[in-house]
Amino acid sequence: MSQPRQWSRAVYEPDLRLESLQANFTTHTFARHWHTHYVIGMVEDGVQSFWCRRDTYTTPRGGLILLNPGEAHTGEAARSGGGFAYRALYPTAAHMASAMAEFGRPDAAPEFTKVRVDDVGMAEIVGRLHMALDASASLLERQSRWLGLLVALVRRFGAAPLRLPRAGDEPLAIARARAILEERYDQRLTLPEIAAQVGLSPYHLLRVFARATDLSPHAYLESIRIRHAQRLIAQGHDLASIAYAVGFSNQSHFTSRFRRVVGITPGRYQLSRRKTARS
Template identity: 30%
Template sequence: MTVPPSPIQPFRNAPQYWRSSLVPGGDMLTAEYNDHAFAPHWHDAYTFACIVEGAERYAYRGGEHVADAGSVAVIHPGEVHTGARETDFGWRYRVFYLPVGFVQGVQHQVTHASGGLTMPGGAQPWFGEHVIRDTEAAQRLTAAHRLLQTGADPLLAESVLIEAVSIMLVRYAQARAPAMPPLRDTVRVETMKARLSDDLTESLSLTALAEAVDLSPFHAARLFSRETGLAPHAWRNQLRLVRALPALRAGASATDVAVAQGFNDLSHFTRYFRRAFGVSPGKWRAGPRS
């Protein structure tokens, strides 16, 4: 892979989150980054990241990937990943965070229109683990992103968006292989996740978490980190962030959201939020709508 020439001037750290009424519950990001590095995190939506200039390196599902200009990086809901520059100049991209229901809805339309891939029992479409290099798909997604951001004719904007997502689904979506029966360690990790997420405002020790799965604190922490990619405390804080988004999207104050999700204070909430999303919760909440 050849990374295209860098621009004359390095990119800035300049993210802008925004929303559109045509994608209920979704978020979009128009950004350029120079030296910002995203901490390991996940989203509860499909991430379609269209690289416009420069290149981004990210860790995902046990591998290191580089998305360069004209490519699309797809991150599946709930999958831990990172993000940082691949070149000295950074990268510029346009990102969709599309709700699972939205993508499944488009998949349903595609299936009925063309007799394409049918996902079993509400399964989520799977796009694989590698960077997608498809000029037409990237251009269609980028065009849809621009139309939504500028508040263009909704009939046009929605048509282009549906067409772009359809192209991605028809060309790259597949059904994941059926899951194997859960192993004992898998059951333990799921039990710990349930315990961590039960009450996010509860003060919970590693010892108490380990007792729920009959392991020592050391072995519980090592097992959890190995299986999820995050330490128990980091996973819980990421869940707090994900659960904070609907309230922020609805206009709640960052201070109220921080307290409701169990963060010690606003500064604690802001620090974790910025590492995961690149902006403060207040700026994320204030993103323009179209």
């Protein structure tokens, strides 16, 4: 029986200035090494083994690996065989500073106390970020999920006790944020930009916005874009132009998000509108 194909791919996300790795390893063994950045690793399938802090750890499917800068470590498939599918994110000191700023400590470098974590909820957060990166989700979504992950990790697994500011109602800031999303739905909005305009920190905006609307800013924006797409479809515009007109980065992303919100593809929605108009 042949083993799964071994491959690896380095990815750079320019908007987030984030390096990452996607791989399926069977026989590859990482030599003992260290990084100047942090490592947030997740095993997607199989079982991985690594050495760090003078001990050996095993990482099953869904397991997380958290490494601080300068920590020597290795990595390979566990002795049980079969290889493992793996993803790693490489946050820089600047990334971590943006997360620590939410606690009022932008100059403090966080330190993870555990190198191996089994946490279903955190693994889901990591997985959703990878899905957003793979799907070329909106910049607002990618920034929101990235900052949300970093804040959650340093708060949960950092050595220093951290506390976020109390999340109040902030009605004026929420009203202004909603107005920005409504007025500029077709533009490439960023989380820091919106936060600055409403006078809140980026993560605090995410918290109070969700508290007020039960939606993240990017989900709220997505609903606005889909609403305008439905309007343009009803007016007879072609689908290819609609995707870009309402702010989606590509046709595929527009189609998948439209279906997720409306329940059918834009093409089927267009066809139903045409049938209704003829009847």
